[in-house]
Amino acid sequence: MLEVAIAGKQLTNAAGERFDVLGALTFRLSAGEVGAVVGPSGCGKTTLLRIIAGLDRDVQGRVALPPAARIGMVFQEPRLLPWRSVEDNIRLLAPDADEATLAKLFVTLELSAHRHHFPGELSLGLARRVALARAFAIKPDVLILDEPLVSLDAALAARLRDEIATLVDSRPVTTLLVTHSIDDAAKLADRIVLLSERPARILAEVPISVPRAARSATDIAAISAEIARLGGGIGPPADFAAPSRLTAPRR
Numbered sequence: 001m002l003e004v005a006i007a008g009k010q011l012t013n014a015a016g017e018r019f020d021v022l023g024a025l026t027f028r029l030s031a032g033e034v035g036a037v038v039g040p041s042g043c044g045k046t047t048l049l050r051i052i053a054g055l056d057r058d059v060q061g062r063v064a065l066p067p068a069a070r071i072g073m074v075f076q077e078p079r080l081l082p083w084r085s086v087e088d089n090i091r092l093l094a095p096d097a098d099e100a101t102l103a104k105l106f107v108t109l110e111l112s113a114h115r116h117h118f119p120g121e122l123s124l125g126l127a128r129r130v131a132l133a134r135a136f137a138i139k140p141d142v143l144i145l146d147e148p149l150v151s152l153d154a155a156l157a158a159r160l161r162d163e164i165a166t167l168v169d170s171r172p173v174t175t176l177l178v179t180h181s182i183d184d185a186a187k188l189a190d191r192i193v194l195l196s197e198r199p200a201r202i203l204a205e206v207p208i209s210v211p212r213a214a215r216s217a218t219d220i221a222a223i224s225a226e227i228a229r230l231g232g233g234i235g236p237p238a239d240f241a242a243p244s245r246l247t248a249p250r251r
């Protein structure tokens, strides 16, 4: 469904010097799979998402998506039109969405009371939800989420994480989310792609065998510890040395 085969990507800094932001990166997601790209701050995660979304084509390599795949993207900043209501922000991008679909999205994302509010009246958490509703309203084949839970307090992040899980389980959508939180990846993803420091390359690709809805706190702690171990110290202490029944590292 989504196949990424990047050989490298350079950017130019303010001094006009070219630098490598991505190294060689190859991974694929099957239809309906949720992938999480985890890596240290500044390693090139957003750059990778922009390439996958087709917003940056100056790259060596290729990204393959099904022809005419509809892509929904949620950026770190919600990017709503300030002069439009919540509902209009969504309808503008998804004019074909019927009332039942919108109403269901509003309920899942706890937005029903905010339909007629304007972006300036919303907290960051609510604005993120609107951006997510907008991306989902177009019935995307591929959903791309850049740090959907960053800068939210723990309780809000947990609620939004559950809502994202509900959404991606409600209809099949191949999803790629970027996060620097191993814990979020362990809770949401079917497959975790662990990146190195810049220039990003893949340190490990870890499919998770326990279905999202069936993961216990112990499972999540074990997955997180395994990822931390493979990442050489990113995230929580790596005290999980034995091979896991939960994960099957490919490299």
Ligand SMILES: Nc1ncnc2c1ncn2[C@@H]1O[C@H](COP(=O)(O)OP(=O)(O)OP(=O)(O)O)[C@@H](O)[C@H]1O
Binding pocket: 011, 012, 013, 014, 021, 039, 040, 041, 042, 043, 044, 045, 046, 047, 048, 180, 198
């Ligand atoms: N348009 C640009 N021009 C020059 N440098 C850039 C540009 N965009 C990003 N960079 C730099 O490239 C590197 C990778 O940026 P990117 O935003 O992809 O990383 P990231 O992993 O998403 O970071 P974070 O986790 O902090 O959001 C950073 O050092 C960043 O400063």
